[in-house]
Amino acid sequence: MKQMIFVLIFLTFNSKLVAENIDLFIMAGQSNMQGWRSDAAYYPSDPNGVDSQIPFYYKALHYGSTDQKWETLKPQVGHFRSGHFGPEVSFARSLFNAGYKPAIFKYSSGGSSLKIDWKGPGQHGLYDDMVKNLKIAIRELQVQGDTVIPRAIIWIQGESDADNDQLANEYYWHLKKMLHHLRNNVIKNPVLPVILSLDEQHPHVQQHPQVVAAQKKLAAQDKSITFFSMQGLEKYDVTHLTARGTIGQGKRLFSVFNTALNTL
16 A cells, blocks of 8 residues: 555656657757747647647747756747747648657747857857757756667758858858768767758848758758748748748748658
């Protein structure tokens, strides 16, 4: 009898008894990854409580973070009273419904340039801070006994490197260097799927299309890298997506991920 009581107490205070295989998705970039103008007043309903089953670690520069710990999928503090959300919501729910056990790591900074703000490995920019947070996030899952399986990197950024010809012309090399380091030195999987995107309709991108060409060139050179278009998604302003556009972006991202896996 005493043994049974002990077991019940143990179960009460240790709800996570079974280690899991966790599918880790690394999502990073600037404002359309962050969900800058995606009003969480229109956060998609979740009648089956899927969000509460999806681990979420996020850091949005100058806005908020999960304070170096995992929570579950939710809106984040932002411009709107209800907060904002990014493509991770519809993307992660689609993954969950397809049988994955997704955990979303998201690191974003609106208006950030790859060369100026993210910088390269060891240059004390956003990239180094993201890697530090990523390692903390992975370790937190492993401490729980989970096996972490990185599944993909999603990078939605580039508009700020289209500000002038010099930045745009260098974008290919900076992005290639960052992805190589992240896959080879951090994740230690040189063929980890990568999905690239940015707003092709942004005025600066229209003037300096080298950034789009750079992403497409990387995709053409490496079959595990895919470029996907944001054309046709509903926009709030000249570059940022609405909540509806952001939901569509996440669903499109899931479709691209599935297609990319089938071609590897």
